[in-house]
Amino acid sequence: MKLSLNWLRDYVAHGADNELLAHKLTMAGMEIEGVENVDGDTVFELEITPNRADCLSTIGLAREVSAIFDKPLKEPKISVPKIPARKVSISIADTEDCSLYLGTLIEGVTVGAAPEFMGSRLKAVGIRPISNLVDITNFCLMEYGQPLHVFDFDKLEGGRIEVRRARKGEKILTLDGVERELDPSVLVIADAVRPVAIAGIMGGKNTEVGPQTKNVLLESAHFDPILIRRAARKLGLSSDSSYRFERGIDPAGVARTSDRALQLILESAGGKAAGHGKAGSTAVKKAKAVTVTHEQVGSAIGMDVAPARIKKIFKKLNFTVEESARGIKVCPPSARRDIKDPVDLVEEVARVIGYDNIPEAMPVIGENSIPSNTQRALRNRIRELMLAQGFDEMVSFSLINREDLERARLNSKDVAAIINPLxxxxxVLQPSTLPSLLPIVRTNINRGQRDLSLFELSKIYDVRGQEKEVLSVVMCGLARQDWRELKKRPVDVYDLKGALAQTLERCGLTELRYALVDANIYQAKSGVTVAVNGRSLGSFGSIHPDILQNFGIKNTAVYYAEVEIPYKDFVKSARRRFSALSQFPGVTRDVSLAVPQEVPYQDIADMIRREGGDLLRHVSFSEEYLGDKIPAGQRGLVFSLLYQSTDRTLTEDEVNAVHQTLLGKITDFFSATIR
Incomplete structure (x- = not known):
């Protein structure tokens, strides 16, 4: 945003030199990025944050300066004649796209040069003067922040305006000389036959004002910010108008700026107001009142600010202020949609006072030690364990493209969406980390790094925006070779499960349960859920090849896990007591079973632990076998069992008695056979 200091002085006599003014604006949250001199006028280039669309105008910035220096604001006096009852035909197809459209017909104008003061103001802020009519719309744009447009009324087919979506195949030659193809995602201003402007972005050549123009229609409207932003990105076309519409203009400024432009046109180009038209509603939704107390302000900024000064600051910023039993009740103007909570009002007070004027104070630190943060400690523990297993940590964005959800076969509708994304x-906020991580995998593979073991600690969100912290793991390529393996082998789902289980179990979650799951993101029969204390934490498996292809990953199997970090279960499970190690040797027995394929390994392991008695110390899974020696519909599973006593050396007979009893229960319950 460019600010001419000569133009600024038209509205507020602040009395400060340029250096002080730049410093005060910066301390009020509007950083000065550059200063230049244009024909003897000093011009500031300001960085305006997206939530402060009200400062994308000279009067908006003048109001800030008025509050900072406690000087009166002098707004232009607007006086327009009564407009005849002649009606201009204006219609809006969908008021969600355009809530208000005002059109004023002005007849008998003379197109020429704009007044000298107007031309110099526009040149100072980088706008080339064209003609009095066009310059007036640009002048009002920079003055009030409300975009305007003028059509040559005699070139409008049917003498009417319709605000609608473009039809497929329609084209328009815009004022920059480029023919653009439109589609229904683009909002247009049309006459009875064709589009004559791209709403909120740029007008068309077919109704351009020229030297022979005698009758014009002045447009002032309020368009949907999201629609304008998407159209501007789609068409690759940006303008001063679209920049402001994208950030949300003040709906109360539509009529005011239209009257201001009409006044200047009648003064500069002559003619008369011959008619008008309106579609939509001029009603402005009243902002929600917010209450803040004197104590809240003082506590937050670290200095005592008198209640009278607080109220004066709010009034200077055009807020409505009332005293209430609970504090100072403030109703922000329609231009300040960013004011929603008491902390926002505290920020306004701090900004106007100036952050550099808030005294520094050392925080009071008690003698008590800083309490430990269990969540942070567990998060760091998980990170350490994953790094120790050879994984690399990655960081991705929580905000993603909706189309990536569809590529990942995830629901793209019931998600938390940003109202006006830039x-x-x-x-949208990611409901799963999969759409964020697969592009990372693709980038690494495309750059020659095919053997990946990656993890991330991040958050996912439901449709209400409620967050959940998760551990995500991705593996592909060749497994990390250790001393026991003579040949390199590709990673598989067991590598992923082993890394995940070791991390969770070493954090205290020893009672993990696994079960097959039919999820469309995984290949058939490869998806597995992870649960603790009867509650599902997440799942892991081999990503479906169609999803990988959607993300440009070919000829590579990718294994993925996403599990919630259940802090409460971690805290409960982490309180473990030490039990003495046995001083006596143990006896190992291997059990080789042929079981129906639908019997989960976990069910067998659970029964072994449950029925093995006090002498059974440990159960581990050795291997799975599918081959010629296994009957159809079955699979071979091998378990390793350790029997051990804490007070004696076990005899062969003791172990055999317990072991044979256990085998009998397993074969009977699971219809298994001993191999």
Whole structure:
């Protein structure tokens, strides 16, 4: 945003030199990025944050300066004649796209040069003067922040305006000389036959004002910010108008700026107001009142601010202020949609006072030690365990593209969406980390790094925006070779499960349960859920090849896990007591079973632990076998069992008695056979 200091002085006599003014604006949250001199006028280039669309105008910035220096604000006096009852035909197809459209017909204008003061103001802020009519719309745009447009009324087919979506195949030659193809995602201003402007972005050549123009229609409207932003990105076309519409203009400024432009046109180009038209509603939704106390302000900024000064600051910023039993009740103007909570009002007070004027104070630190943060400690423990297993940590964005959800076969509708995202690549909060991590895998593979073991600690969100912290793991390529393996082998789902189980179990979650799951993101019969204390934490498996292809990953199997970090279960499970190690040797028995394929390994392991008695110390899974020696519909499973006593050396007969009893129960319950 460019600010001409000569133009600024038209509205507020602040009395400060340029250096002090720049410093005060920066301390109020509007950083000065550059200063230049244009024909004897000093011009500031300001960085305006997206939530402060009200400062994308000279009067908006003048109001800030008025509050900072406690000087009166002088707004232009607007006086327009009564407009005849002649009606201009204006219609809006969908008021969600355009809530208000005002059109004023002005007849008998003379197109020429704009007044000298107007031309110099526009040149100072980088706008080339064209003609009095066009310059007036640009002048009002920079003055009030409300975009305007003028049509040559005699070139409008049917003498009417319709605000609608473009039809497929329609084209328009815009004022920059480029023919653009439109589609129904683009909002247009049309006459009875064709589009004559791209709403909120740029007008068309077919109704351009020229030297022979005698009758014009002045447009002032309020368009949906999201629609304008998407159209601007789609068409690759940005303008001063679209920049402001994207950030949300003040609906109360539509009529005011239209009257201001009408006044200037009648003064500069002559003519008369011959008619008008309106579609939509001029009613402005009243902002929600917010209450803040004197104590809240003082506590938050670290200095005592008198209640009278607080109220004066709010009034200077055009807020409505009332005293209430609970504190100072403030109703922000329609231009300040960013004011929603008491902390926002505290920020306004701090900004106007100036952050550099808030005294520094050392925090009071008690003698008590800082309490430990269990969640942070567990998070760090998980990170250490994953790194110790050879994994690399990755960091991705929580905001993703909605199309990536569809590529990953995830629900793209019931998600938390950003109301007015600045980029389509960051329009929704991720309900899963899969769409964020697969592009990372693709990038690494494309750059020659095919053997990946990656993890991330991040958050996912439901449709209400409620967050859940998860551990995500991705593996592909060749497994890390250890001293026991003579040949390199590709990673598999057991590598993923082993890394996940070791991390969770070493954090205290020893009672993990696994079960097959039919999820469309995994290949058939490869998806597995992970649960603790009867509650599902997440799942892991081999990503479906169709999803990998959607993300440009070919000829590579990718294994993925996403499990919630259940802090409460971690805290409960982490309180473990030491039990003495046995001083006596143990006896190992291997059990080789042929069981029906639908019997989960976990069910067999659970029965062994449950029925093995006090002498059974440990159960581990050795291998799975599918081959010619196994009957159809069955699979071979091998378990290793350790029997051990804490007070004696076990005899062969003791172990055999317990072991044979256990085998009998297993074969009977699971219809298994001993191999």
């Amino acid at each position: 980029s389509l690549d960051q329009e």
